[in-house]
Amino acid sequence: xxxxxxxxxxxxxxxAGFTCCLLGVMVRQAKELxxxxxxxxxxxxxxxxTITDRSGTPIYxxxxxxxxxxxxxxxxxxxxxxxSLPNAVLTWQQTEATTLSFLxxxxxxxxxxxxxxDLRLQNAAYSLLQDGGYxxxxxVLDYTTGDVLVMASTPSVDAENPDNYEDxxxxxxxxxxxxxxxxxxxxxxxxxxxxxxxxxxxxxxxCGGFDDYARCADTTAHGVQHLRxxxxxxxxxxxxxxxxxxxxxxxxxxxxxxxxxxxxDIPCDFPGQASGHLDAxxxxxxxxxxxxxxxxxxxxxxxxxGAIANQGVWVAPHLLTDTEPVGECIIEQTTAQxxxxxxxxxxxxxxxxxxxFGKTGTAELDxxxxxxxxxxxxxxxxxxxxxxxxxxxxxxxASYAKALLAAFTNQYLLGGDxx
Amino acid sequence: xxxxxxxxxxxxxxxxxxxxxYRRRTVRYGLIVRDEQGxxxxxxxxxxxxxxxxxxxxxxxxxxxTLSRQQAVFRYxxxxxxxxxWSKAGEAGAARVVPHNSPRFSLPRAFSAAYAxxxxxxxxAAGFLLLRMxxxxxxxxxxxxxxxxxxxxxxxxxxxxxxxxxxxxxxxVMSILLTYYVDATLYLGTPVEAAVGVGxxxxxxxxxxxxxxxxxxxxxxxxxxxxxxxxxxLICLNLLLASDVxxxxxxxxxxxxxxxxxxxxxxLFAFALVNPVRVSLTKWHKILYFAVFPAICFGYALxxxxxxCLLQLGVIYLAAIVLQEDNPLISLCLIAFAIAxxxxxxxxxxxxxxxxxxxxxxxxxxxxxxxTGAGAFQSPYHYGYQSTRATIAAFQNxxxxxxxxxxxxxxxLAANSDLVTGLLxxxxxxxxxxxxxxxxxxxxxxxxxxxxQKSKFQQTLTALSMTLMVFAMLLNTGGTFGIIAxxxxxxxxxxxxxxxxxxxxxxxxxxxxxxxxxxxRVNLKGESV
Numbered sequence: 001x002x003x004x005x006x007x008x009x010x011x012x013x014x015x016a017g018f019t020c021c022l023l024g025v026m027v028r029q030a031k032e033l034x035x036x037x038x039x040x041x042x043x044x045x046x047x048x049x050t051i052t053d054r055s056g057t058p059i060y061x062x063x064x065x066x067x068x069x070x071x072x073x074x075x076x077x078x079x080x081x082x083x084s085l086p087n088a089v090l091t092w093q094q095t096e097a098t099t100l101s102f103l104x105x106x107x108x109x110x111x112x113x114x115x116x117x118d119l120r121l122q123n124a125a126y127s128l129l130q131d132g133g134y135x136x137x138x139x140v141l142d143y144t145t146g147d148v149l150v151m152a153s154t155p156s157v158d159a160e161n162p163d164n165y166e167d168x169x170x171x172x173x174x175x176x177x178x179x180x181x182x183x184x185x186x187x188x189x190x191x192x193x194x195x196x197x198x199x200x201x202x203x204x205x206x207c208g209g210f211d212d213y214a215r216c217a218d219t220t221a222h223g224v225q226h227l228r229x230x231x232x233x234x235x236x237x238x239x240x241x242x243x244x245x246x247x248x249x250x251x252x253x254x255x256x257x258x259x260x261x262x263x264x265d266i267p268c269d270f271p272g273q274a275s276g277h278l279d280a281x282x283x284x285x286x287x288x289x290x291x292x293x294x295x296x297x298x299x300x301x302x303x304x305x306g307a308i309a310n311q312g313v314w315v316a317p318h319l320l321t322d323t324e325p326v327g328e329c330i331i332e333q334t335t336a337q338x339x340x341x342x343x344x345x346x347x348x349x350x351x352x353x354x355x356x357f358g359k360t361g362t363a364e365l366d367x368x369x370x371x372x373x374x375x376x377x378x379x380x381x382x383x384x385x386x387x388x389x390x391x392x393x394x395x396x397x398a399s400y401a402k403a404l405l406a407a408f409t410n411q412y413l414l415g416g417d418x419x
Numbered sequence: 420x421x422x423x424x425x426x427x428x429x430x431x432x433x434x435x436x437x438x439x440x441y442r443r444r445t446v447r448y449g450l451i452v453r454d455e456q457g458x459x460x461x462x463x464x465x466x467x468x469x470x471x472x473x474x475x476x477x478x479x480x481x482x483x484x485t486l487s488r489q490q491a492v493f494r495y496x497x498x499x500x501x502x503x504x505w506s507k508a509g510e511a512g513a514a515r516v517v518p519h520n521s522p523r524f525s526l527p528r529a530f531s532a533a534y535a536x537x538x539x540x541x542x543x544a545a546g547f548l549l550l551r552m553x554x555x556x557x558x559x560x561x562x563x564x565x566x567x568x569x570x571x572x573x574x575x576x577x578x579x580x581x582x583x584x585x586x587x588x589x590x591x592v593m594s595i596l597l598t599y600y601v602d603a604t605l606y607l608g609t610p611v612e613a614a615v616g617v618g619x620x621x622x623x624x625x626x627x628x629x630x631x632x633x634x635x636x637x638x639x640x641x642x643x644x645x646x647x648x649x650x651x652x653l654i655c656l657n658l659l660l661a662s663d664v665x666x667x668x669x670x671x672x673x674x675x676x677x678x679x680x681x682x683x684x685x686x687l688f689a690f691a692l693v694n695p696v697r698v699s700l701t702k703w704h705k706i707l708y709f710a711v712f713p714a715i716c717f718g719y720a721l722x723x724x725x726x727x728c729l730l731q732l733g734v735i736y737l738a739a740i741v742l743q744e745d746n747p748l749i750s751l752c753l754i755a756f757a758i759a760x761x762x763x764x765x766x767x768x769x770x771x772x773x774x775x776x777x778x779x780x781x782x783x784x785x786x787x788x789x790x791t792g793a794g795a796f797q798s799p800y801h802y803g804y805q806s807t808r809a810t811i812a813a814f815q816n817x818x819x820x821x822x823x824x825x826x827x828x829x830x831x832l833a834a835n836s837d838l839v840t841g842l843l844x845x846x847x848x849x850x851x852x853x854x855x856x857x858x859x860x861x862x863x864x865x866x867x868x869x870x871x872q873k874s875k876f877q878q879t880l881t882a883l884s885m886t887l888m889v890f891a892m893l894l895n896t897g898g899t900f901g902i903i904a905x906x907x908x909x910x911x912x913x914x915x916x917x918x919x920x921x922x923x924x925x926x927x928x929x930x931x932x933x934x935x936x937x938x939x940r941v942n943l944k945g946e947s948v
Binding site: 003004011047 | 738741742815816818819821822825845852853859860864866870878885889897900902
């Protein structure tokens, strides 16, 4: 009996020691795993989550959509269950929207999230990009409310089949910074108009195709031009001269900062994206043209062009319908009106089926085909107040972006359904 | 709120049970009662309290209608070297008594109070069962979910009704634990499956208790022979028919039924290693039962690559040797061999070795860090993710009172078997883990206290069963939270599965049997009835 008692005593000591280890696990290991816990627990929360577009069409309803097109087109916005995209909706839901209660563990604040996206347009934009074989992005903003209706990016990932993807698929090109090319000219023009509108409007330059600072595309001589003509012709020499005459490098830098072109917090409800870069100190002329070391994101440029259409009021782009729009007057109404009038022929030339203004851009690169940009804002009273930006990486030039944007706008935005 | 009430009930049950057991700790010793042939019917030196009376449950039944149902109770007090008698009529019943040394008779204080508050134990346990039943119905809204709880209530009532003076602590602990078994089964199964599992547990417990009532089990090697035969048959069946499941060959499919023979072999192994009383083993018997048969079982565990089973068999074997072997040198040699055997397992099994290295982390990790979960088990998605997920489920997601809406273990393999403690802590709160450990502590205390009344055979068998259960519980819970570098061992009375019911239901029956006295019935003139 003594041996049995000794055995039972040993078992009791083991139990007591094990209890200490268990408490040690709770204090030590659980604390170290707290951040990982949010993601793991968040995965369980996500089964109760519904994400819809602006019309209530489900994009995610406890699980991914059954349609591959929807899964791919919205991947960069909603993300996946593993937190692959740090600033996506599902990752945000797992981390920021998840609270930990000492009594009852993890709880989620939201069960239904309504995005400002228009799923029909999103899928259409993605299809156009994918069918054209492009690596690029289409962004559509409502410039009066800041709603992001489209933010499609290719290549993308099918969340149901995540192992099959191309290089760069996890990057949302709408939120990455690229050389803006001639789309920067509107920014330079706005900076000059804001500083001295009279001088800017009176500015004149005779373009011979090249000068000591820059050259135009194909060294085309544009002749005598005012600012309006410089914008229409996208004259590199003219805008460079304009910048040298009216602006200092610091002033151009500050202006770009003041109009939110360099912000990282866009969309404002999912901050922490890539920020733009602009330093005219390196080379004022080429910085004004949109080359040099300039790097801007498609969404920030889209918001700027939207501010032009919105009479100088910049509204922070956002993805959640719950987010209150934040408006800020970044340029004078007269500046905005001048730019809109000056850029109207560009949009008309692109074959947009309504009144609009816009700017193309071809961003030259050293060892690769140039990027193509095209950004327009619809000003027609019969058309919705949207700004559309198309960026195509290494596509060869702005003409490709122009063609895609025109097709998207005319076929899907202004009429017709997604086939 | 339900979980809070549950904790209250558990705390009350534990406090009451510990108190009752503490108060009854001296209520043990009785008399030696022999029949006309001199055969010992009740051995007071082993700690029986002997009851006399007309009652069917009396240790010495006196068929005299003039006597009370409980005419007298005798117990031996070693300190005062007295036989203390209690009688309603103020005198002892007329039965032959063999006193120890030179007794003196005296009337003790009334001890019926010890039995009165003993009834609180089954009452509180029954209250807990009802509370869990209400909670289960509230969750599932299905009447069939009440079936397993009804089985448990019936079992608890029967175990209480067996003897008036019986405090069914082991049965109550088993019933309480099985309510969480129902939770684990309902996680992926149906109420009918839960009811079948509970029925198996209680059925095996009742069967074990009933078999051990027979005196010949202690005095003849019947159980041993049957156990060895059954174990060898199961070993052959396993080796011939098993298929690979997650690297182990311990699942056998017969038609639509799958089961693990290794679970039954564990308890049969314990039966085979216990020597019957007053039976002398020859040298060849010793070699057969303590060398050949264990070697076959260990080899079997290695062949099926079940390290958990191997460890459990090893612990039972060591305990059996330590308890029954009088030569300390042999005991020490076998312990050293067992420790060396652990290293051998790591050499033989690459899976066990890699898991050990993952658990240990790098060379600088201290043992305390490894025991509390350092090493590579840090990712919810990669190697060791089961332990990580279970830890998150229990200590982060469970909170203090449980999280009934979010399941971190969804889709994780073996969530309701190997990781059941994580699953239950997630649902009911992490304090449940402490209560479960306290329940095992209570079981340990009650069995240790009650075992003094039993023969050496039953004491040894009880000790081995207790060791098997506690070790399995430690392996399961430790593996779940990364304290031990092992998974694949189910938790007794908690994990989903029918195979474990055979083993641990039997173990519970053995433990319950240790707390229940047999009645010896003799007539007034000393003739057996």
